[in-house]
Amino acid sequence: MTTKLLMSGVAILAMTALSAQADTLRLLTWGGYAPEEVIAKFQEETGHTVEVTLSNNEEMIAKLRATNGGGFDLAQPSQDRITGAQAEFGIYKPMDLSKIDASLFIPSMLEATKSNTTFEGAVYGLPHVWGTDGLVLNTAQAGNVKDYIDLCDPSVAGKVSYRMKRPTLIGFAFSMGLDPFAAYDDPDAYKGVIDQVEAKLTECKANVKTYWEGGDEIKNLLRSGEVVAAMAWDTGGWQLNDDNKDITFVAPAAGALGWIDTFALPARGRADDAAYAWINFVMRPEIAAMITASAGNFTASQGGEAEVDDALKAKFQASFPQEAIDNIKWYPPVPAGLETLEGAALDRINAAN
Known part of the structure; x- marks a missing residue:
């Protein structure tokens, strides 16, 4: 005891x-x-x-x-x-x-x-x-889409979605043959890159069904067929592939963003x-x-x-x-002040007619 x-x-x-x-x-x-x-x-x-x-x-x-x-x-x-x-x-x-x-x-x-x-x-x-940002595609309906900039292709007009966030600016820049990361330490050079991307994304607005904000939102848009080509995370594409084998994540030609x-x-x-x-x-x-x-x-x-x-x-x-692994573009640290510049560009794109 x-x-x-x-x-x-x-x-x-x-x-x-x-x-x-x-x-x-x-x-x-x-x-x-x-x-x-x-x-x-x-x-x-x-x-x-x-x-x-x-x-x-x-x-x-x-x-x-x-x-x-x-x-x-x-x-x-x-x-x-x-x-x-x-x-x-x-x-x-x-x-x-x-x-x-x-x-x-x-x-x-x-x-x-x-x-x-x-x-x-x-x-x-x-x-x-x-993980990575890249393309999530319905490969049966968006066969022409191989890179970020192809989201502006007429074949997917009205059935495209991406976020109004900095990865979209970065991805499109690489797809346009620019190197945004190389310009990080030169604010003027970086603004020149962002200005070119802003012009392209403003021109591309007619192709966009909606700018998605949450993971569930973009997955539902792809499931329903309202969107057939998107810029999104790899995991979302793999999850959608469980239900529809035509939908999957594709590493863009310019490189997925790591x-x-x-x-x-x-x-x-x-x-x-x-x-x-x-x-x-x-x-x-x-x-x-x-x-x-x-x-x-x-x-x-x-x-x-x-x-x-x-x-x-x-x-x-x-x-x-x-x-594709060797081509991943890994995000380097963001210098102070760059996101303010990017935010202003995204606001202008969003507000453009």
Whole structure:
């Protein structure tokens, strides 16, 4: 009896200690990156609770800017959106790399992301989920579309959709034989690129059924046949392919646009330990595979692809033969001020008759 009471007391003390140390992780992330089954496993294992707010790049920066980096403990902006935002607004704090299990990450992706998110000598981001923007086509009805600029082809007039966001500007620029990334460090040169793309997208408006805003919206437009050619994410095309084999993701001739969504610490986050625990937890291969199943995109987890569904692997290989992989245009960090220039161009395109 004495032994049982002693063990019971130890258990209660352990639970009390865990409760005292446990924090709520306020996670600002994208849809699919924190599925319920992953949250449940994390909470059971660590004692930390998780509150999820879904967002996108523009909203993440706006939310953190409005609070001077407060309100959240871990955010997941794309790697090209960190150093510029940090330079302008100071909304993040450096990563403590000693708290990260680097062996969980694909080494090349970890090093590239660390390099691209380094500001004033400190690392501000680590890689998580990656994927591409490109073309999602009904191949039976949009056979002439091979590149972004082909969305302006008369054969798909009135059945095209893309977002009024910066990837559209970037994709069309490459398709027009321009190199927007090479002009990043020269504002005048970059404005010259954007001016040419603005003119083309304004001319192309007659082809556009609608400018989509959410993933469900564009998938429904493609399912219904109202849209047969779109600029969209690879995962959306692969999901649609499950129901209609004519619809799939196609890497454009000018190159798909590669993005990496990161882990970044908001400047005034108050649960860093929970944030680091989450990072190390979700990068474990078996957990990473669960996130790939939910989000549809692969992660930077070392070995995480081993447990991914064979059907998804096959779709990836069909969309990305080696030459298409080699042609991916990876987003570099966005210099401060560029997005203001881009936003003005997008507003003018949207308002044009």
